[in-house]
Amino acid sequence: MAELPRQTTRPRVVIVGAGFAGLRAALGLAHLPVDVTVVDRSNHHTFQPLLYQVALAVLSPADIAQPIRSILRKQANTQVLMDEVVAIDTPSRRVSLRSGAQLAYDYLVLATGATHSYFGKDEWAPLAPGLKTIEDATEIRRQVLLAFELAERQMVEQGSHPPLNFVVIGGGPTGVELAGAISDIAQLYMRHDFRHIDPSKSRVMLLEGSPRVLAAYPPDLSAKAEAALTRLGVEVHTKTQVTGIGPGWVEAAGSRIDAIVTLWAAGVQASPLGKLLGATLDRRGCVPVDRTLNPAGLPNIFVLGDLAHFEQNGHQVPGVAQPAMQMGDHVARIIAADLKGAQRPAFRYFDKGDMATIGRMAAVAKVEWPFKAHMSGFPAWITWLTVHIFFLIGFRNRLSVFAAWIWNYLTFTRGARLITGDQRLPGWPTQPAADPAADARQKERVL
């Protein structure tokens, strides 16, 4: 065989996005005669199921994020680019990157996931951060920890502080996990740390528009989750639509709630990359794909993970880690079949179940495999812990994450309780109490 430059003889696979779907696709192509380019805006893959633990100061960012380059360093047929796709030219099979370069592809794998949706109210974004990236997680951590510090400071200064109300909007798995974890922090972990405020008097409110939390789960598990949240002290308000968010308040069910910190876990929408394809999208921006994960009429383009709308048994496969990983694996199998001239296998989601944690010791799990069961409470939590530790496979941090958890569990201390960045809080009243007499007294007050 003549020596030609490798990229002209081997099919070029461009994978956009190195989340669960894209990374598994790249890993699955390791030993095939293809040239793989992974493009991601960020330099790291994030283990999203544990992101809320960074947001609530249990784990450090590096515990759940790893450079994409490191994961793929030994895979000789693969290169990694920290860049962003800004255009897709399907007829000429090229993508344009933000930096100006173009990449030609024989196969294009789109796996850029989903982001927050504020339902058109983008002005809510700075007031109520969501949780999708490491930066989001450290911003939430900063706001939650800072609220207690500012309250302590104001107690010293004025003898009073605004109510420590934490409002979580959205009762899906992320909202439930955040609400439970904030309650844990306030009730358990902070209890000996302050001299002037009582963190256990914080209120955590979970607002959900639909009739129940974890609406995608069976009703009995929703009820269990709500009961567990209530036991933790979380005030669960279902059928409660949020109609406004401002600095220091949330408007819901016709009244204003004071909110020192507001977190957004209510809506997601697919990454805008679907639009670049020119395909018809569903209402959340997902790209409908067929049994071989292709959008209509584009057999050399695959759409995976949260960006894909794949239906099975009449239901859309959910936007969680399991289907994303399976789709990534499957794309590698399809490309292998193409290379052998074999028929493409159809994708089928193998549902092992779903689970969500509620605070430090409880969870709910809908188990589908190896047996069918609904679990809740401590057994579900142990299951959750075990599964997540095993899914951290490939992460060097597995043991250190486990050690951090155990330590945290035994000692009620938080591992990564750093406030970094600036010290303003969007929900904090910038003006002191408007009583001028009180103001005058405060100025005189000496401790």
Add this chain to the structure above:
Amino acid sequence: MAELPRQTTRPRVVIVGAGFAGLRAALGLAHLPVDVTVVDRSNHHTFQPLLYQVALAVLSPADIAQPIRSILRKQANTQVLMDEVVAIDTPSRRVSLRSGAQLAYDYLVLATGATHSYFGKDEWAPLAPGLKTIEDATEIRRQVLLAFELAERQMVEQGSHPPLNFVVIGGGPTGVELAGAISDIAQLYMRHDFRHIDPSKSRVMLLEGSPRVLAAYPPDLSAKAEAALTRLGVEVHTKTQVTGIGPGWVEAAGSRIDAIVTLWAAGVQASPLGKLLGATLDRRGCVPVDRTLNPAGLPNIFVLGDLAHFEQNGHQVPGVAQPAMQMGDHVARIIAADLKGAQRPAFRYFDKGDMATIGRMAAVAKVEWPFKAHMSGFPAWITWLTVHIFFLIGFRNRLSVFAAWIWNYLTFTRGARLITGDQRLPGWPTQPAADPAADARQKERVL
């Protein structure tokens, strides 16, 4: 004894700054009948000797920083305020905080340390970050890691990239540690990660104005350090004054050096708190103190650590961790003596020695105790490692830090190699090469 509010009967000690000096003073007062308030701008104590390891992605911020509140949570006579002192009223014995509150004191302990000094060229600060805080460390990490990513991206786009020159200004311990660690990253840790650039072709330059690096050490150790740096591939330029810094370049010894990343380790100045005292300051802003660590005429105010100018045997005690800790311990002893009506003990710095690391396996150490010796190379590095692990006492992370080091050492991987924040680099040429023909070719180039 009548029941009076506690703060009116017990002496009030206000400690400003929770670095080594302030924290040790607070801990030393745990069992005395005093009320202690610790004020710090940040919520965490930082183990500064390992800060450069965060900057160079070996350790995570949480490995070397711990909330001040957590450290002091069980000390019932102590409260912690995240705030900043903006005025000191010595006649009425009050400090004013940025938030507006005032604190009355019977004893005031000032231990706010030092910060970077750009010798009046404050416009250099955004171009050449220094290393004093966790935020500084993650900014340096971001810049160093991003430089390699941008170079790889530009190779794909244009087939060339600007030279990967890292310039470290200042040959003291911090500059030596940073230069050695960047060289390690480029030569060892990055070598399998990129497909288009060769990180080992990076250049690391250390610029020092005086005739030798580690000018505070004995000349033989300076020579050993310079030789070790050279072996690591660092280009050491002594007697080289920096006269200008711009985006992408450093001007020194009459010529311009291209610099993708420029780091500042050249000058420190004391925190501005000394000025608030109205005392005479030395040229770096330090407050001269007597044998009981008091500024002239202020026996109930103590100045410690890097903020203090304390002379012993005709030399100023250096601004490093050991004297800071010893001064903190000593202030607690002085206050205890006052409470008993005993004579105040004079402070004497017990010098155990100094050490600085150079990359992954070398160090220099001037040992003063338990024996006198000059050490270098691997034995000095092992000594450095041992001492620092033991000085992390009180940190829950001691074992995990040790585990991270060992892992790092054995596998050549970096633990915390995250790029967070934005993706601009001050030293990166924002314009592509100015050749229009090359530009046109690049646009056509498809990989």
